[in-house]
Structure formats: C-alpha cells, structure tokens
Amino acid sequence: MTPSGALNPNPRTLDVESLIHFDRLVSAGAHSMHGWHAQSLDLRGRSRELLALNPQGAIFLGCTFDDGVEDQLRSQGALIFPKLQGVPFNPYRGSLYTAAELYPGISTEEYEHTLDARVYHWSILPGQRSRLDSTLAAALHDHAIGDALEEALANGALAGSRLVGVMGGHAAQRGSREFSDAARLGRLLANAGLTVATGGGPGAMEAANMGAYLSAMPDGDFRAAVQQLAAVPGFRPSVTAWARQAAAVVEDYPDGTATLGIPTWFYGHEPPNLFATHIAKYFANAIREAILLELCNGGIIFLPGAAGTVQEIFQDACENYYGAPETITPMVLVGRDHWERTYPAWPMLQSLAAGRPMDRQIFLVDTVEEAVAIVVGPA
Secondary structure (H helix, E strand, C coil): CCCCCCCCCCCCCCCCCHHHHHHHHHHHHHHHECCEEEEECECCCCCCHHCECCCCEEEECCCCCCCCCHHHHHHHEEEEEECCCCCCCCCCCCHHHHHHHHHHCCCCCCCCCHHHHHHHHCCCCCHHHHCCHHHCCCCCCCHHHHHHHHHHCCCCCCCCHHHHHHHHCCCCCCCCCHHHHHHHHHHHHHHHCEEEEECCCCCCCCHHHHHHHHCCCHHHHHHHHHHHHCCCCCCCCCCHHHHHHHHHHHHHHCCCCEEEEEEEEECCCCCCCCCCCCCCEECCCEHHHHHEEEEEEEECCECCCCCHHHHHHHHHHHHHHHHHHHHHCEEECCCCHHHCCCCCCCCHHHHHHHCCHHHEEEEEECHHHHHHHHHHHCC
C-alpha cells in the first residue's frame, strides 16, 4: 500500500500538481487533458486555456473555475468532483498540514475553535461515521493526504530522507525523565542526519519531534526550551494551555529541522504536537499505522509504552517476519526492564525472530544513545 492507499501506480495518469505545472503543460503545446488529474487548484483566470484543450478523460477534484467553465468541461467529457458542503476540511487538499494550519490563532483562541478541534468534532457527530457523504469525504481526504505525503517524500521537503520512526507512550509528561530521553533521542537522530517520524501526538511523540526540530540549537538553549515546555506538563486538563506553551517555543525558534508526524483524528482526545513540520493527519487509524511503519526505511526505535506501542512492535515484526531479507529494517527496543518484565514483548519478539533473517535486526538496549548508534550504523 502507498500512503494514498493506491494499490499500484497508474502510468497513464498525470497529476497536475500546481498552476505552474498546468501552465507549463499548456506552454509545451498540450492539446488534450486526457488522463490529467487536477486537485484543489484555483483555475480561475485559466478559462481560455482550459476551453482550448480537449477535456475528455480529465478529472478535477475540488477545483475552482470561472463561471460557466465547469459546465462546459463536464459536457465535453471531464469528470468533476464538486466541493462538499458542510465539511470543515478540504477533502481534496494538495499538501500536508502544518501546525499553524491545525492550530490557527492558538495564542489567543481556545483550542475548541481551531481547525483540528472542529474536524474532530465533525467526525464524532451522531451517525457521522455511518453516513455515506461523511464516509466519502473522510476517504477522499485520507487519499489526498497520502498523495501529498508521497509527493513530499519523492520530490518535496522530505525527498531523500532516511526516516527513523520513534514510537512510545502518549502519557509521557513534559519535564519527566521519559520525555527528556525521547527529546534527546530525536535530537541525536537529527544531528546524525536522520529524519524523525512519529505518530504525531503528545508524550514521547512530541518529545522526539521536538528534539529533532530544535536539534540545531546549542545545548544550553535546548535544555532551556525543554524546561520552558515543562511549565505545562500535559494536554490534560487543558489542550489550549498545552498547545500555547509549545507555540511559544516554536515562535522563539521558527526555523527548526524538518520532522514528520502522522497523527489521526480517530484518537481525537490526543492532540497533534506542534513540533512536526510536516503533518499527515488521517481519519483512518489503521491506514495511518500501516503507513507510518512502512515509511520508516531507517528502522524504528520503540521507547517504553503500553498497548499502542506493543501493537506497533508486533505490527512491525510481522512485516519483518514475512519480508524479503533486503527489506528488513532495525527494530530497537529501549528499556530492558520495561520490555522484559513490565510488558515482556522482547521474549516474544526473540521467539518470532529465531532462525529468520530478522533475527539480526532486533535489539534490546538501555539507553537512547545505544539505540541511535544501532540505526546510524558503523562509521
């Protein structure tokens, strides 16, 4: 599965990704739009060019046209998906989210008024998850997010990245040892040239994204930022206070290192953290989990966690168990006591790996420094 949910690429289609791309195609002498897919483009002012092209076989998703153009294109064979009414998000969006987009005005507005909160509220309205129009809107949105994620990894800001996943509990409080360890881990990974990817939520996920985002800071400034964040330890009882504290850190240091967060509205009580510069937020948690694990081509580090982290360990283990030897990536569990006694995932993982190629790619360590050394590899 690709991030957009496509089972296979289709070589006979062309994604028109921007107005610049559209203009370039027209200037190159295109006569037909057959196989063109345009998503969330404002094509007002391009009526002459659009009507000069044969639109049969073209698909437009959530695009905006000058008056009368849409009807003409449709009458000549174009397939045009309209903007959906009553939906607080763009199901055809062409880019990943940013924290500023999900938390607009958080320094003065309550969290309940943000886009992130409004979308979650929409998703849990009575009967919403069984309504055809709502299900369609959510599915279109998740496809669009996956498409944007593919583009970011192939040609965008994350192109060529070696992604290392950091998994861990959402309950780690700012100011705690667990949070500090995860932040140090993210910082070490980023300074080693790796790109940190997390589930995009609070706790260890926020800490790892934060550590990577602030990785270029001098050590003293970094410690001060971690201490500043700890003034609001968690997102309960107030997501607003939690988000504002992070926004203040980001405002002081706006140009941090790129990091990836892949959260979900399925767990709407867990707000996305503000330190992921690229946010692929899905409605479907199962798709989100599968995509996150699949994209981590540099391996995954599992910090102490509970049910969710245990699930991720064995979901990743299943991929490695059945995978070709060339596709197996490191699985590093941090915390011997936690993974041998509190939640004894390590003995089961050892049993699964025994006699298989993945046996050489599973590790149990005590410190984040040891974990980084494993995924970085020999000098």
